[in-house]
Amino acid sequence: MTHVPQRPPFGDDSPTKGSQASDGVRRRTVQAGGLEVPVLEAGSGPLVVCLHGFPDHAASWAGILDRLAQEGYWAVAPAQRGYWPGGAAPDGSYRIASTGQDVLTLIEALGREQADLIGHDFGAAAAYGAATLGPSRVRKLVTMSGPHGRQLMNALVADGDQQRRSWYMFFFQTALAEGAVEFDDFALVDRLWREWSPGYELPDAERAALKETLGAPGVLTEILGYYRQLFTLPADEAAQSLQARAFGAITVPSLYLHGADDNCFSVQLSDGMDDLFTNGLERIVIPGVGHFPHVEQPKAVADHILGFLNS
Template identity: 35%
Template sequence: MSSQKEITLSHGVLRFSAIEAGEGPIVLMLHGFPDTLRTWDAQLDFLANNGYRAIAVSTRGYETQSQPKDGDYSSPSLAGDVIAWIDQLGGGPVHLIGHDWGASIAYGVAMAIPDQIKSLTALAVPHAGRFMSEIHHYPKQLRLSWYMLFFQLPGIADYVVRRNNFAFLRRLWKDWSPGWEFTQEQFSEVSQAFAQPRVVESTLAYYRAAIGLRSLPLGRSSQEQTSWPIDVPTLGITGAQEGCIAADVFESMMREDDFPAGLKVVTVDDAGHFPHREQPAFVNELLLDWLAAQDSADKEKTSSH
């Protein structure tokens, strides 16, 4: 069995807690909302025991040491953090895995530095540019995404999220993964993280930066993102019972044209928004097959040059 150890990554003055296990090609894992780096516990040991150096990182704002004084939670800055970590870890190419907001960030990283990313795995969130610019074509998805608009209410949303020991976040987990019987311990990791100073404001700032007035569907920035080609081999994973971004919406927004280096989409049965937590054995094998295939393709490419 591999042993996990805590490390610290940085970007400028910001410091980010991370947990790593194993040795070998780097697999960098980014959590989503509302969650913590502990979301990857089942993947960390599994990947480490199968020849990878797996690293799960706490993203910007989820702890006081990673909260920027200027309150910048824009997508380019979130991607910039990951680019800095990759550099700090000795440079790529690395495998990048993201869930929820971690997936959104990972798309931005893959677009910015495709040569440093060996493979991309995105769980629960489809191509970020497609989602932001085309969501209004899906009335069902607009209803499911009500919370994004609710989070635009500073003060009010922050209060509601905190109230009654984060009952709002617990409700999101239940709505998003209706078949998942998560434990009190799993949720208390999240409530403890969100109880730290300014973590609620920071995590909601992701949504305020992403869908504030400047980036409404008709805004220029989201139209530019629609044509984002992600030139990295990409695996998209969604859960059949997904209650946050519906599985059929995910599938229709993951288009081969947007992924010139190759795209594979898998829907996990008996899973909702957290397939890697809900069906860890299935997702782990899926990840291992995917990473191994990309590693061997990479070796062939290198030997042919």
């Protein structure tokens, strides 16, 4: 996988001027939704937006960006709200409706009417939100390691195995979380990667770049907001209605990938998703892969993605 050195927020580039990263991957900022959003991008052609999760950042998409660019796509990986200094949510929300709207706003800011979306973990949630709130803006949807619907919340109530896997979600609700995550050079983040992807070791340079992102001023508290808002509803009734819509049916052709060895989310959580996908859902379980398929097996994942996007 290509390593893109992290310089929060990806350097000082203006919204109209980019800088070269590595192997054809460029970095710049884009004005969207009241934020200067750092993005990595490669290639030109039909737009594909790649959305990261936690504990991760846009740089982990670099290998996929290169591959998509080689196949004739304009591949863009934005930092999700909260993931850079000055990138705190303008409305204070880290819920799926807000991050989904971010995606739609970015597509418009990039000058396109429509895009393909690829999302992992919380990035998958943002992609689902975009596809439900603005289906005409999404041509095809690819998600991984994060099922759509209420399966996860149901499992957190009734499934002891998933409760054990998701211990960190509950811990992140506490005031101890910031200090615990930062302690000993983000040792907890190292632990999560080891536990969630037991057959994979994140290279040292990429581990250091990720920790640089997480350790940037003010970022960690904002990131924990994604978890601290998981179990609550917005106070505003209109926001509640929008949040409910974001969990609705997906009407665009969709592909879902899940690692067979994912120790964060059980692969069984994606069982029964089909009813929410009215325009077809292809589900692929990848053997020997944990929670980060696009990092662990970028070639195989890119093959699946391109086969679907080009079909």
